[in-house]
Structures are given as C-alpha cells and as structure tokens.
Amino acid sequence: MKKKWWKESVVYQIYPRSFKDSNADGIGDIKGITEKLEYIKELGVDVVWISPVYDSPCDDNGYDISDYKAILKEFGTMEEFDTMLDTAHHLGLKVIMDLVVNHTSDEHRWFVESSKSKDNPYRDYYIWRTSKNGKEPNNWGASFGGSAWEYDEKTDMYYLHLFSRKQPDLNWENQKVRDEVFEMMDWWCQKGIDGFRMDVISMISKVQSFPDGELNGGLYGNGSPYYINGPRVHEYLQEMNQKVLSKYDLITVGEAAGVTIEEAIKYANENETELNMVFQFEHVSIGDGELGKWTTKRFDLQELKKVMTKWQTKLQGKAWNSLYLGNHDQPRSVSRFGNDKVEYREVSAKMLATCIHMMQGTPYIYQGEELGMTNAYFDKIEEYRDIETLNIYEELTSSGLISKEEMMKCIQARGRDNARTPMQWDDSEYAGFSTVKPWINVNKNYKRINAKEQLKRHDSVFRYYQKLIQLRKEYDIIPYGDYTLMEEDHKQIFAYKREYDNNKLLVILNFTDKEAQMSLPEEFMGKHVKCLISNYDRQVIQKNVVLMPYEALVLYI
Structure with a gap:
C-alpha cells in the first residue's frame, strides 16, 4: 500500500453559513472562517473542507451555483477568500473546495442562455426532452420531492433536475460542458486550493434513453438505477483526472450515493486514475424505512458492524476509505449513533470518535462534532430552513402518507438542519456565532455545550479529538493497518x-x-x-x- 499525505490527514468540514458571522448580519462568512483558523489548527487537523461559497441564489444553501468564479456577497469577497487561503496555508492547513458540477443554478449564465431557444449555442449544456404522452419525459422523482422534470413554456420542453427545480442538471455528454468544468477547476487549482470534495459526482452520467423508474409505492419512479454510477461516469472522471487532477498534488473525495464496493474500487483505485476516495452512504442509511430516511427508527449495531467491516476489508489494498458519521446532510452523530442525554453525551461522543478515527481511511470531522454538538429538536416546522425538509414535510403529510406529528419526530431525528444550526463558540447570546439573530436558530443547549468551555477542560470532547488526531500522526498502524x-x-x-x-x-x-x-x-x-x-x-x-x-x-x- 502506497503511503500518501492525504491518507494520513484528518479533514475538518466547515459549513460557512453556520460557522462564524464576522459582520453581524446573522450569516456566517469567509472572514469568520479566517478568524477561527487558529482554533482548527489547535484541534490538530490537516485539511479544511469548505462547503460552497460561490455566487448563488441559495435555493439549496449554495449548492445551486450561478457563478463558479465569484464569491456570494453575503459570504464576502474574492480578496477575503484569498486572505483566508493564505492564512490557512501559513498555519500549515490545506483547503479543499466543494465542487458542484452535476447541476448549476437556473440563474447561471449557461442556463439563462440554454432556456432562450432550442437553437441557442448553450441549449445542449443541459438535458432537455419533449413530453411523453402529454406528460413528463419519464416518471423520475427529484431528491427534494416532486417530479425531476420542469416544463418550460417558451420552448415547450422539459429540463431535468435531480434536485430542486432551480438546479438543472448539466449534460456531461457534451464535450463543451466538460471542458468548461475542467477549465474552472484548473482556475481554482492555480489559485492555490488543495483539492475538491465533489458533490453527487456519481450522478453525472445518465442512461440516455431515460427509461421510467420503478414506482415502489411512492408518487414518483425511482430513476437512480439510470443515473447513479451511470454508463460513462468513470470515463468522465478519468478525463477530469488527466486534464486537471493529475497536474496538482490534491486531495479529492467524491460524494457517491448508491456506490457499491466494486464501483468504489474504480473511483478510488490505488493507481489514482480517478479520485483519492469516495463518501459512501451505506452506514448512514441503516434504519431507513418505507419513506427513506424519514423514520425515527434507531440504527442496528449488528448491521453497523457488518457495513463498516465490509468497507474496511473489501477496499483493503485496493482503494481508500473516507471515514465519517456526520456532515451537513446528516443529523448530529452523537444524537444518531450515540446518546445525547446529559449523562452520556460526552462519553458516547468520544466513543464514536474512537470508532471512526481508529479505522483505515481518512477521517472527516464536521464542525461542532469535536464538541459533541447535538440535534436541534426544533418543535415547529417554521423553525426549519432546509428545502429538502420543507418540501418533503409538505409532500408526505398532504398525501396522507404520514401524520404531521409523526413527520416532525422524523425531522427531529434525521433532518439536515440538525447539522446546520450555528456553531457554538461560547455561552453568550447566539452562542458567540453572531451578535444578531442568526439565519437559523441556535441549539438551546449552547450555554452548556460550547468551544470556550471545552477548551478550558482537559477531559472535554475537544481535547479527546485532539488526542485521537495526534495518535494518527504518531502510529502508522492507525492509517495503514x-x-x-x-x-x-x-x-x-x-x-x-x-x-x-x-x-x-x-x-x-x-x-x-x-x-x-x-x-x-x-x-x-x-x-x-x-x-x-x-x-x-x-x-x-x-x-x-x-x-x-x-x-x-x-x-x-
């Protein structure tokens, strides 16, 4: 097994909107990140992954990009980004960016042009299809609820969006699209970033006949067999590797929903022809039920052992694992896999950290996980901000598939906003995240759970994470055994x-x-x-x- 710096690294994920507000507008920003880089350095990690800060209408909190080479004004300026990057590098921290290229925003210049007419030069940058029997081109459902197709009256055609209708899918079959993406990636690499976390990268290749998906009792067909690990995905990533990634010393991780062991070995092979590693979702999907993740059911330990062991043993010597329990799309790990009651929260948070950090692979820490931050348990739907949560709440309750009371319990257990409440820096109002009311409410337990309190204490969750990270650097058996x-x-x-x-x-x-x-x-x-x-x-x-x-x-x- 080849030794590599990224195999020995630990990555810290920042969700900028919720990390630190430096200008009192209730929204985290780039200067806020710069202010807290010393804290991240003290934790001992090597790499910082920053969720999207690009220009965006924020229909899906920045995962709908309108300009890949501009910074969203509420996050700051490109000059502030450059300062943050320089500061991180000065501290010995590498910075990786979120790469969102399965789709853009419908406000991106390419889509604005594409939707003007059928013969526009940008028309083929997106996936347009005509109606089938007076309905959508097929029965696929979108990940955020509703149909995956949006009708455009002007050209009498539908465009594909696997997520929100404001996130049209790019047509990777078009060489010009790929060249534009690779040029943009190269631009960021030349700026000095150290790698990419690639959003839903396993979805960029679609079966071009666009067949109907199985209904499985839902309102829409499951199209995932036709767009997850699609027919040309490895060809596209090998091209990306040849044209961009192989020219720099980067860390790359692909978010690969629905990835199998066999596919992961192709994506993250030891020869590095595609990516360094992928995020798989099998372990965080344990307990999913008829309504997917919308359940209050706890995970099964036997199943967790089986899944984690499968990925550890079957990739051994063939591909590299990424190790995580939480991120911006998952509930808080201590609430999901541990026990967030007062008497067990710290000890179970430390136990979960040990579980992940002692395995083979590169560990990822999501902001606040190193403090044992918990689910928010908001009890009113009005307190939630996530487009997925709000759409699915409406869709499932109005169709009678679940009661509003039961759905709220599912959201409290599994909703994405659990991870997106503001970072808890201290016990002052708004948890030291901001001096004004934030874009989403602070978790009520911030007076008890915050960074200031934990930094003072040698037996805190933060100090335990610090020790785990230090051990990984001292003992080769931890990354490589x-x-x-x-x-x-x-x-x-x-x-x-x-x-x-x-x-x-x-x-x-x-x-x-x-x-x-x-x-x-x-x-x-x-x-x-x-x-x-x-x-x-x-x-x-x-x-x-x-x-x-x-x-x-x-x-x-």
Missing part, C-alpha cells in the same frame, strides 16, 4: 483489530448505556500491552474486561 472484526455476534460491543508491520491494535467499543463484558485475546494480555486511549480513566486491563456505558478502549502492542 489491516482490519479484522472481533466479537462479531456481541450485541453491545463493536471490537476490531488492526495489524501493521508486527504491531497490533485492539479497539473495543461499548455502543450501549449498560455495562458490557468481553474476554480479551491472549495476545493483548501482559506487560507489553499499552492503553493508547480510553474515554474512561481506566487503570487496570484484565482478561475479562467489563466496559462501562459507551466506553472506548484502544490497546496497542
């Missing part, structure tokens, strides 16, 4: 072994609020065994170890 699942059938414990160069690690995690017992393998008994990290102050290691609620224990030979 082979993985083996232990105690496969244990109902409470997730345990795994890592091996590298005659060194061994044993990671033992209690995923429950009850004590759990496990018999240690003989090789991990004796004086030569060292406890690398534990979220309880454990002094004695015995053959039959009894783990405390949510205890994490890492033993090293």
Whole structure:
C-alpha cells in the first residue's frame, strides 16, 4: 500500500453559513472562517473542507451555483477568500473546495442562455426532452420531492433536475460542458486550493434513453438505477483526472450515493486514475424505512458492524476509505449513533470518535462534532430552513402518507438542519456565532455545550479529538493497518483489530448505556500491552474486561 499525505490527514468540514458571522448580519462568512483558523489548527487537523461559497441564489444553501468564479456577497469577497487561503496555508492547513458540477443554478449564465431557444449555442449544456404522452419525459422523482422534470413554456420542453427545480442538471455528454468544468477547476487549482470534495459526482452520467423508474409505492419512479454510477461516469472522471487532477498534488473525495464496493474500487483505485476516495452512504442509511430516511427508527449495531467491516476489508489494498458519521446532510452523530442525554453525551461522543478515527481511511470531522454538538429538536416546522425538509414535510403529510406529528419526530431525528444550526463558540447570546439573530436558530443547549468551555477542560470532547488526531500522526498502524472484526455476534460491543508491520491494535467499543463484558485475546494480555486511549480513566486491563456505558478502549502492542 502506497503511503500518501492525504491518507494520513484528518479533514475538518466547515459549513460557512453556520460557522462564524464576522459582520453581524446573522450569516456566517469567509472572514469568520479566517478568524477561527487558529482554533482548527489547535484541534490538530490537516485539511479544511469548505462547503460552497460561490455566487448563488441559495435555493439549496449554495449548492445551486450561478457563478463558479465569484464569491456570494453575503459570504464576502474574492480578496477575503484569498486572505483566508493564505492564512490557512501559513498555519500549515490545506483547503479543499466543494465542487458542484452535476447541476448549476437556473440563474447561471449557461442556463439563462440554454432556456432562450432550442437553437441557442448553450441549449445542449443541459438535458432537455419533449413530453411523453402529454406528460413528463419519464416518471423520475427529484431528491427534494416532486417530479425531476420542469416544463418550460417558451420552448415547450422539459429540463431535468435531480434536485430542486432551480438546479438543472448539466449534460456531461457534451464535450463543451466538460471542458468548461475542467477549465474552472484548473482556475481554482492555480489559485492555490488543495483539492475538491465533489458533490453527487456519481450522478453525472445518465442512461440516455431515460427509461421510467420503478414506482415502489411512492408518487414518483425511482430513476437512480439510470443515473447513479451511470454508463460513462468513470470515463468522465478519468478525463477530469488527466486534464486537471493529475497536474496538482490534491486531495479529492467524491460524494457517491448508491456506490457499491466494486464501483468504489474504480473511483478510488490505488493507481489514482480517478479520485483519492469516495463518501459512501451505506452506514448512514441503516434504519431507513418505507419513506427513506424519514423514520425515527434507531440504527442496528449488528448491521453497523457488518457495513463498516465490509468497507474496511473489501477496499483493503485496493482503494481508500473516507471515514465519517456526520456532515451537513446528516443529523448530529452523537444524537444518531450515540446518546445525547446529559449523562452520556460526552462519553458516547468520544466513543464514536474512537470508532471512526481508529479505522483505515481518512477521517472527516464536521464542525461542532469535536464538541459533541447535538440535534436541534426544533418543535415547529417554521423553525426549519432546509428545502429538502420543507418540501418533503409538505409532500408526505398532504398525501396522507404520514401524520404531521409523526413527520416532525422524523425531522427531529434525521433532518439536515440538525447539522446546520450555528456553531457554538461560547455561552453568550447566539452562542458567540453572531451578535444578531442568526439565519437559523441556535441549539438551546449552547450555554452548556460550547468551544470556550471545552477548551478550558482537559477531559472535554475537544481535547479527546485532539488526542485521537495526534495518535494518527504518531502510529502508522492507525492509517495503514489491516482490519479484522472481533466479537462479531456481541450485541453491545463493536471490537476490531488492526495489524501493521508486527504491531497490533485492539479497539473495543461499548455502543450501549449498560455495562458490557468481553474476554480479551491472549495476545493483548501482559506487560507489553499499552492503553493508547480510553474515554474512561481506566487503570487496570484484565482478561475479562467489563466496559462501562459507551466506553472506548484502544490497546496497542
């Protein structure tokens, strides 16, 4: 296995709108990021991933881009971006940008031209189709609810949008589109950024016959078999790699919904012909039900062990893993996979961090995760801002598929705004994020959970993350070691072994609020065994170890 800097790195994700407001307008901005880079450096991470700051009407919080080479005014200016980039580099931090090229905004210059007439030079930059039997070209549903097709009266045709109707899909079949995208990427690389996180990159190639999708009891057909890991996706990414990525020393990660092991090995192969790694979603989809993620059902530990182990063992030596439990599209990890009750929040947040950071792959920390920030649990739909949440609430409740009360519980458990409440910096009003009311409400628990309080305390979640990150830099076994699942059938414990160069690690995690017992393998008994990290102050290691609620224990030979 080749050693690479990005395999040994830890990435910190910033959602700019919710990170730090420097100019008192209630919205986070680029200067706010610059102000807090020292904090990120203190945590010990190597790379900062910044969610979109490009010019955008913000129908989907900036994932609908109207100009790839301009900064959205409410986030600041390009000069402020350059200052932020220089400051990060001065601190030894690399910066990766969100690349959103499956779709643009309908306010992008290309789409404005494309929609003018059927013979406009930009017409073929997007996917236009005629009506079929007086209806949409096919029955596909959009990810944010409704049909994936929007009718355009002027040209009497429909355009495809796999997300919001204000996010028309680009036509990657068109060489000119690809060349425009590659030129724009190269422009950012020359500016000095260090890589890209590629939004829904597994969706850029569509089956060109656009067949109907299965209905599966919903209102719309599931088109995903025809646009996820599509027929030319690897060809497009290899072209991107040849024309742009291979010319720079970058870190690249592709968001790849619906990716299989076989596909991931192509996307993130060791020869680096496409990307460094992908985000897969199998583990964060555990517990999904008839209405997809809109459920209050908890994850199943046996299933989690199975999924995580599959990705660890089947990519071993063939492709690289990305490691995460939370991001801007997921609920808070401590609420989803741990226990956010007061007595267990910190210890379970540390346990989850240990689980992820001791695996093979590159760990990603989402802003506030290093503090153990929790779901917001807003109880009124009016408090939510996310387009997906608001559209699906309306669609599912008005169609009678679920009651409003039940839907609110699902949103509290799984809605994307849980991750988007303002970063909790201190216990002052608005959590030190802003001096005015923010664009979305602050989580009510900010007086108790905030960075200022945690930085003062040696046993805080922040300090624990710091130690995990430091260990990854000290021990090659952590990024590179082979993985083996232990105690496969244990109902409470997730345990795994890592091996590298005659060194061994044993990671033992209690995923429950009850004590759990496990018999240690003989090789991990004796004086030569060292406890690398534990979220309880454990002094004695015995053959039959009894783990405390949510205890994490890492033993090293």
